[in-house]
Amino acid sequence: MKYLFFSWLTVFVGSWIVYVEYSSYTELCRGHDCKNSICDKYRKGVIDGSACSSLCKKETLYLGKCFTAKPNSQVYSGSWGDLEGVIKCQMEEAPHYDLGSEMEPRKEAVAFNKPTKGTSVEKFREMILNHLKAKVGDQANLADLATQVLSITDANKDGHISLPEARSTWALLQLNEFLLALVLQDREHTPKLLGFCGDLYVMEKVPYSPLYGISLPWIIEVWIPAGLRRSMDQWFTPSWPHKAKISIGLLELVEDVFHGTFGSFLMCDVSATSFGYNDRHDLKVMDARYIVPEAIFQENIRQKHCDVDEDCLYGADCLTSCDLTKHRCTPEVTRPNLAKGCEALKDYILRGAPSDVKEELEKQLYACIALKGSVEQMEIEHSLILNNLKTLLWKKISHTKDS
Template sequence: LQGRLPGIKVKYLLVVWLGIFVGSWVAYMHYSSYSELCRGHVCRMIICDQYKKGIISGSACKDLCEERGLLFQHCLSSSPSQQVYRGLWRDREVIIKCGIGEALRADSRPDSVPRRDVVLFDKPTRGTSMDEFKEMLLNFLKSKLGDQPSLPALVSRIITMADVNRDKKVSLAEAKSIWALLQLNEFLLMFSLHEKEHTAKLLGHCGDLYVTEKIPHTSLYGVDVPPFLQSLLPSLAHQLIHQWFAPAWPRRAKIAIGLLEFVEEIFHGTYGSFYICESSLRNVGYNDKYDFKM
């Protein structure tokens, strides 16, 4: 028995060493993936650099760049070029979204810095009159939403949002910021549907970074199965998990009714018809009152 102990100890050491190696590899891969996807510091650096130069403006700029009142907390990004963070602003949980794809080096390394030669906010140009800017907006909306009779009203709302300091004028920085935001399909859709109770509310912006309310429940079911388990679990197990963690039937019915109301609103909406291209469970949420949110 004593003669076998050294061999057993060696086996234990090998197992421990293998466990440490695998754990270190998993930790390294997790860190590499996080560093690749989560670049909130780059987003803040780009936006604040443009803000300090007077190129952009917005209702969230001062809190983001001067007072540090808009905080990036938890990374939710699924792509390096589109940064999504859960954050805190004015004692309220929010979602922060910022695109940095055009501002990174071609090699897309995690430690890469913004290219100085990239112009993120090039329109409208200096010397553009208010009437010309309104015409730009109207033509842009027609190309995106079709020739709707309600578009002039939407242009007026855009001008109102762009006027951050409420002086009834739109500065060049304010115009550049709102124009950059409108190039984002998600922002344009959210802005067009602002009157609908089933869409997240826009809370502020700075350049092409914008802040929305945080939806308490971002999935139709109460628990998300980790991706590595989804392929291992049989369909019956998925159904059981959904049944266990989903809201009660009356609450699910309320969410479903909200979804039907939302579809009716966007199909023949004020600014044209919209279509839901991606309706997976991860894109369907609800608030604490079980009101549907998209």
């Protein structure tokens, strides 16, 4: 009787776990609905793009494994002919980060109704310029970025921008991740844009992600102590010289997004899951939703009501202080991107570090983590620490094939 009871209990618990996992999967992973929605608009002539024909007519663009974390932002592995990529689709709703209210994505229906019929290419270019200016501030070379956007818009490269192509590009420009991919497209730290259709887009596949750590079933995860979990994450990492090169990539990314060619960006979720790397151990940004333009961040967070500093948090890492006289958040983040990057790298790069550099590396990392206030207030110290860290790591691996 006892064995029968335990057998029944095992079957019951197993069935419940399978049911919960299946329900969670079907609720999150709606790639079929995403494809149908996009292709319906393509066939009606509402949208167009370089991936539309392959997705909807030739069916040579396939959605593979689901990596979706939120129902409104679908993420899949994919294959497109001989190419492997990551397919992202917004399920009719683009995440618009309203920093002035709940610091959470606010959903807005994407109607693909802009630009309107009769809009000239010059007028569309003006729309793009004004949008970019609102996102990243009034930068001197935004015209160059607008030109890049227009070149991507002409998906079939016929020298003519159609209204469906323009509507697809306009929808994509509302997404922080797509905007960052444009801004950093000449750098090695963001995956390349392979194609798009409406607000569905295909990015280059990053072979290794997250930056470190292993994924475990939740039923096992809950029983593992936090300290042991951190140690386990460190077991599954590349050799130290490779980790050094990946770490240099993250430091270079910090340089690229701060006072870059097209304005400054804030890194508001600097965690291992946000990054990966390729076969050459070049760092790649996996999830750029929380790398946000500093100008739009500051503009919106000023409007947020607060009672304590913790009310002024966006993402996991962008915290400002609360002005108790006005009960509004101040615009300056308390920690610069570099300090957050160093904190993410500390355990990763110190584990297995050669003895002749470990002490100095640890010293530099802790000085980096201790950075406070805006970068403008400490630009010399910020640059010094950044350069010291890069030099220390490069010096150790420059004579090896890993460099």
